[in-house]
Every structure is written in C-alpha cells, then in structure tokens.
Amino acid sequence: MVEIIRRIAIKLLWVGAVFLGITVISFWVIHLAPGSPTDMVTTLNPNADTDARAKFEKLYGLDQPLHVQYGQWLGRLVKFDFGDSISGDRRPVWERIKERLPLTFGMNVASMVLTLLIAVPLGITAAWWRDGIFDKATTVIVFIGFAMPGFWLALLLMLWLGIEWPILPISGLTSLSYGSMTPWEKFIDLARHLALPIFIYTAGSWAGMSRFMRSSMLEVLRQDYIMTARAKGLSSRTVLFKHALRNALMPVITILGLSVPTLIGGSVIIESIFALPGLGQLFYGAVMARDYPLIMGSLVLGAVLTLAGNLLADLGYGMADPRIRMAGRDA
C-alpha cells in the first residue's frame, strides 16, 4: 500500500514538473517571437501614436521583463485565473474557453468511442485470421486511411454529401430555424451538423488504432499461455475473448491516452473547415490576433488534457495488468 502511494506521489510530482516545463517553453516561445499584440491596436491604426502603444503595453504588463511576466501569469494561474483576453470582446480567457469546450470535447469523445468500436473488432479479426483475405483487404484500406489527409476527405464528403447529393449540412453548428425547434428537432439538427465532422475525426484515427490492435493481438497470440489454453482444449472463442483480448487491449488503452495531442491539433482544421465554434477555432483566432493570454490559456488546457490522457493511460494500464498493480515496477 505504501508502495502504491509512493508511486502515485512520484507520478503526480512528475506530471507537475512536465506541466511547468510546457508552460515555460510555450510562454518564452510565444513572447519572444517577433511582433506583439500592440501591432493590432497601434501600428495598424493610423490614429494611434507611440504614447498609446506604451499605455497599452503598460495596461497588459507587456513592458515588464519576461520572467516577471511569467511569474505574474503563473501566480494568477494558481488562483485559476487565466487573465482577460486582449482581443475581440476582451472577456476573461476562461469564460471564452469554457463556452467552447463542450463542443470540441463532445466531438472528440464521440469519435474516440466510434474509433474503438470500429478498430477493435477489425484488429481482432485481422489478427485471428492472419494473412487471410480479410487481413489483406484491411491492410490495404488501413494504408490508404493513414495517407488520407483529413481536410481533403472533408472536402470530398462536402462535395458528395453536401452538394452533389445534398443530405447533410456542410457548415455551422445549427440551422437558421434552430430557435423555433422542439428539443427533439434541435437534437436531430445538431446531430446532422456534427455527423460529418465526427466522421472526419474518426477517419483520422481508426486506421492507426486498428493496425495497433492487430499487432498487439498478434503479439499476445504468440504467447505460451495461449498455446496452453488451446492445448487443454478450450474453444477458440474462450481463448480469444477470455485469454487474449484483455491483454491485447492494454497497449490500445495507452495509445488512446497518448492520442490526445493529435486530436486537439485536428480540431483546428476540422472546425475551420466546417465553421464550428469550438476550441480549435478560438485558438486559431487567438493566434491571428496575437492574444497572448488566450493562446497561453488554450495551450495550458491542451497540456492539461494531454497529461490527463497520459495519466489515465497509466492508470488503465495498471488496473488491467496485475503485474503492475501488485509490484512497484516502474516502466
């Protein structure tokens, strides 16, 4: 028990250190890059003079040395204060992020579930009948899926399902008449708008995941205990689902946790194509306006989600594998 607590404590310390590392690097990279948020307000505005620029910089603390700025930023972050955004409506950063979060998060969770539902059975089938027709066919499709850029697939589907044979809306989150709909109609309307984006998310991850499931399954099927299980006459079904699947799923859990940064990155492109008001779009706008607090806020959120993904992967791994659960082995 003591051992477990010690390991969790070390893990949490480490996560904290990584988090600090990420914020330090992000802060420096973003603030040292040429140009500044004042460009938007002063240089581009013929009525502003250098005085206004200095005032603006003072207002947002941009005249301070960088390490002081970082200290102040970190000090506020501890109190869960991301500061106010310095572009657009200037509302607090967290408020602006919070209203965008459910959409992006929801789409990602939905696509993760879909990915697993597709990839796990596919990987198992391909591994069980290794080198059979099904395995070869999925290998071909997986390679094509790997090489398919998500935004291109999105364009093709918009062309096909939105224009040639218009059955799905291709832009935005809701229809114009959304306000006057019944709750059920609202749900259907949302689902129709989100069908293509979620499909694109899923298309970006099922190929890798099913490949991974397949090789993980093959690895397990090679093990001695599978041979033992077969030798003592257990049915294929029992061997597959009782003995092999559980162990083969573990690496997949890990990969799922580690895929969070990719999903976050993908949201910028997908939300930009489908004009969806999510986090990716917010971040893109923040970058364009050089809204430092908003950019830092988004990066922090991304880092927290990534670290949470890693941590969950670790925990899931620990729970699924008694060797890790029992012993104090650190991989």
Add this chain to the structure above:
Amino acid sequence: MKKRKPLKRPSYLARNALLIIGLLLVGAMSLAAVLAPWIAPYPPSELNVDALLQPPSAQHLMGTDALGRDVFTRVLYGGRVSLWVGFVAVGISSAIGLVLGLVSGYYGKVVDEIIMRGVDVMLCFPSFFLILAVIAFLEPSLMNIMVVIGLTSWMGVARLVRAETLTLRERDFVLAARSAGAGPVRVIFKHILPNALAPVLVSATLGVAGAILVESSLSFLGLGVQPPDASWGNMLTDGKEVLGVAWWLSVFPGLAILFTVLGYNLLGESLRDRLDPRLKQ
C-alpha cells in the same frame, strides 16, 4: 498414387509488392517534382482569363483554377514544395534525434535522465497548436515551416537511437575500441552510429510522410506556402472556395498528397520489415 502439388514459393514480385508499389509511388512523385520546370505544360503562375475554371480536357489535363492557371502544372510544382519540406524537416529532426539519442544512450545516468525527460515533455506538447502559433508569429514561409516541423518531431528518433545505443554500448567491438584508447566522440560516431542507423532510416522515411501531411494542413489553413506559390495544401484552400463549381480543384491536389504519403508509408514499412526482423508484425 495421388500426386502432390509442389509447394510454390510466392514470386519475387508478390513477396515484395508493398516495397515495389512504395518505390514506384515515391519515385514517380519525386521525378515529377524534380522535372516540373521541364514537363509542366504551362508556367505555374500564368493567368489565363480565357480559361477560368475549365474542367479537365486535353489542353488542361486537370482543368484550370479560378484564375485560369493550369492545375496539372501547379500540382507538379506543389510536389517540389512537399519534397523540400519532407526532406529538410526530416533531416533536421533526424539529426537532432540522432545526436541526443547517441549521447543519452552512451553516457547514461544523469545525462540520459535529463534528455529522456525532455523527450517526455516534448511528447506532451499539443505540438500542432505550438507549430501553428510559431508559424503565424514568424510569418509563414517555406523555411519556417521546415525548421519548426523539424524541431518538433525529433523525439521518436531520439528514443529509437537511445535504445539501440544502450545495447551497442555493451558489445565487444565497442569495448575493444574503448580499450584501444578511442575517445567517446570517436566511439560514438565511428563505432556506434553506423550500427544504429537502420531504425533511423525507417523512421525518417515515415517522417517524410508525416511532414508532408503537416505542411499541407498548414498551407490549407493559410499558414503555409503563400500564394501565388503552389502547394497542395493551398490549392485545396482554393478548391474549397469553388467546391460546388469545380470538383477538379479539390480532387487532384488531394490525390497527389494521398499517393505521395502512401508511397513513403509503404516504403518505410517494408524497410522496417527488412532491416529489423524483430519489429516484423
């Protein structure tokens, strides 16, 4: 007596289908990119007001865009961008990964711990967010894209090389070199490096595919290669504007990305099977 059919080994072509398809795709796309100035039927940025948004025809194999530019020509020139980005970005990331991996694996202990924890931090970065921010701040240009992609994608190589170095370090020929008085630099670069190159080659090949995808995504968002220069990503942005009118603008540049990335992936996977039987799936 029943005659048994002799067991036939699959032909050389059948056994190496993936490698051959990969080589053909990569070869064809590279050749087209390198030879673009000579085989392209039109200058890449030549406007033609008499031929706006023409569908594919004998004059314009892949049609024309909204400014009357020949899409086939621009796809060829876009290939040059992809080739550059792929090779330079991967060159940068492989070099960083190699050096850090060698140092980490050879010296071990504190050095190893620091470098590997650095790798962990980099892997936790929402890297596409950071790439996006940096590119937008530095002014989008081909050079910036290549450098930033290179600087954010060396972690895999570093881990592979470190693992390889850890085992090589204990091998007899390395011990022999050391006891003959070779210094660490000589041992690392002369004796360990050549033996650790195989996994780097594999991950570099796959890395080219990844870099091309990132570049095309950035260009698609308007943060990559800037018009009027052609890249597959920014051609697709143009295509999106006229999606319902001119399908060819959206289809051909995407096919070019698909085939190129597919080629490098197939090549990388078959190289892996050949160079490292342990990793064979």
